[in-house]
Amino acid sequence: MAEKAPAAPRRRARTVRWIVLAAVLVFVTALGIAHQRLGVGKPVGVDALCPFGGLETLGTLVTGGFLVRRIALSSVLLLGATVGTAVVFRRAFCGRICPLGFLQELAGTVGRKVIGRRLTLPRALDRPARLLKYVVLAAILWLTWSAAELVIRPYDPWVAYNHLTSADLFAEFGVGVAVLAIALAGSVVYDRFFCKYACPMGAFLGLISRFSLFKVRRDAETCIDCKLCDRACPVGVAVSTAQTVTDPECIDCGECVTACPVEGALATGARTAGTTRRLGPVAVALGSVALFAALVLAATASGSFAWTMPTLAEETGSGTDGASFDTALIKGSTTMAEVSDAAGIPPEVFTRVYGVPASEQTGQLKVLKDTYGCSPGEVRAFVEAYRTDPAVVDSWVPGTAHAEEEH
Numbered sequence: 001m002a003e004k005a006p007a008a009p010r011r012r013a014r015t016v017r018w019i020v021l022a023a024v025l026v027f028v029t030a031l032g033i034a035h036q037r038l039g040v041g042k043p044v045g046v047d048a049l050c051p052f053g054g055l056e057t058l059g060t061l062v063t064g065g066f067l068v069r070r071i072a073l074s075s076v077l078l079l080g081a082t083v084g085t086a087v088v089f090r091r092a093f094c095g096r097i098c099p100l101g102f103l104q105e106l107a108g109t110v111g112r113k114v115i116g117r118r119l120t121l122p123r124a125l126d127r128p129a130r131l132l133k134y135v136v137l138a139a140i141l142w143l144t145w146s147a148a149e150l151v152i153r154p155y156d157p158w159v160a161y162n163h164l165t166s167a168d169l170f171a172e173f174g175v176g177v178a179v180l181a182i183a184l185a186g187s188v189v190y191d192r193f194f195c196k197y198a199c200p201m202g203a204f205l206g207l208i209s210r211f212s213l214f215k216v217r218r219d220a221e222t223c224i225d226c227k228l229c230d231r232a233c234p235v236g237v238a239v240s241t242a243q244t245v246t247d248p249e250c251i252d253c254g255e256c257v258t259a260c261p262v263e264g265a266l267a268t269g270a271r272t273a274g275t276t277r278r279l280g281p282v283a284v285a286l287g288s289v290a291l292f293a294a295l296v297l298a299a300t301a302s303g304s305f306a307w308t309m310p311t312l313a314e315e316t317g318s319g320t321d322g323a324s325f326d327t328a329l330i331k332g333s334t335t336m337a338e339v340s341d342a343a344g345i346p347p348e349v350f351t352r353v354y355g356v357p358a359s360e361q362t363g364q365l366k367v368l369k370d371t372y373g374c375s376p377g378e379v380r381a382f383v384e385a386y387r388t389d390p391a392v393v394d395s396w397v398p399g400t401a402h403a404e405e406e407h
């Protein structure tokens with residue numbers, strides 16, 4: 001007679017997973033908004049805080065020794081933490097950490113309430129469609145490497161999500177917003193719609209996961225073939241017929257283990273030296289996330305992981321005379337105070353030329369430009385003229401020395 005599995009640890013494991021996913025989503029959303037809104041000392045942008053950025057730049061890093069623009073060493077370190085976690089806990093990043101995955105689960109929760117059930121694509125369509133994410137992965141890696149640019153950035157749903165508060169959202173990320181909307185709308189009906197069919201990071205981690213230490217393992221002796229595990233799986237893995245789940249689609253969410261009613265029939269375990277070491281569902285939920293967090297903390301402690309943007313002066317190494325300052329670094333997100341500091345131009349000069357009070361010079365140029373006409377291109381032109389002859393302050397007419405504009 002099968003022994004009933006205790007419900008409390010299974011419920012706790014699910015609660016831990018949802019709390020972690022929600023906390024990560026809130027944290028990275030706050031960082032994304034702060035990056036858009038704050039001036040000096042703001043958090044780095046989404047590109048420098050995404051492990052997929054590290055993967056995108058791997059080609060240029062290995063063959064040319066450089067990171068593509070917007071990617072930081074932090075992205076590569078995050079990739080290392082993600083791969084390190086995958087070596088032990090398969091795609092735990094997808095199932096237990098990824099905020100885009102959690103957004104899809106939230107959409108799925110809405111769908112469950114509204115539609116009352118989850119749909120699946122017909123098998124003949126589902127299987128080939130799942131190969132699409134490998135094509136997406138290969139195409140992005142190839143295009144990024146050959147162009148040495150983040151070519152996919154305008155179409156990336158996660159980049160779009162992180163610019164939802166940006167005034168330039170639709171101009172810059174219109175396609176990304178559409179992809180995000182399709183991912184979430186699809187997830188209302190089909191579990192983890194984007195993960196299953198289009199996510200390049202999931203495709204990459206799926207390739208690694210086959211070799212991971214801990215996998216979901218079924219004990220055929222105690223299994224009662226109730227198939228509750230199959231029904232609980234958001235990505236359609238046939239758990240009830242597997243001895244060990246090696247399917248690259250498995251996102252290590254643990255929902256199948258949580259659903260299994262029989263003590264010992266299904267658990268996450270590692271097989272070493274002929275014996276299987278099993279972990280409880282709560283231990284897996286905490287252990288996988290703790291491993292990822294420990295790797296990120298170690299990278300932060302090493303001093304190589306930047307959480308905040310360097311100032312213009314730090315980027316160019318320029319001092320108060322601004323001799324080595326490169327005006328090409330002035331962007332929409334640059335603050336006027338940064339330009340003043342890096343170029344060695346007193347704040348009063350900007351007050352006189354553009355009318356920006358000193359108290360407002362900590363604002364980003366993309367915010368100040370509508371009121372004061374100090375767009376990035378305009379300020380670039382002025383700084384160059386000023387360095388040639390500071391007396392230009394007396395004759396400078398804003399808006400006449402440049403034609404181009406950018407963010």
Ligand code: SF4
Pocket residue numbers: 095216232233234235236237239245249250251252253254255256257
């Ligand atoms: S097999 Fe289990 S752990 Fe893997 S995705 Fe399905 S429910 Fe989650």
Ligand code: SF4
Pocket residue numbers: 218222223224225226227228229230239240259260261262265266
């Ligand atoms: S949930 Fe799956 S593993 Fe557990 S008893 Fe039912 S069929 Fe077997």
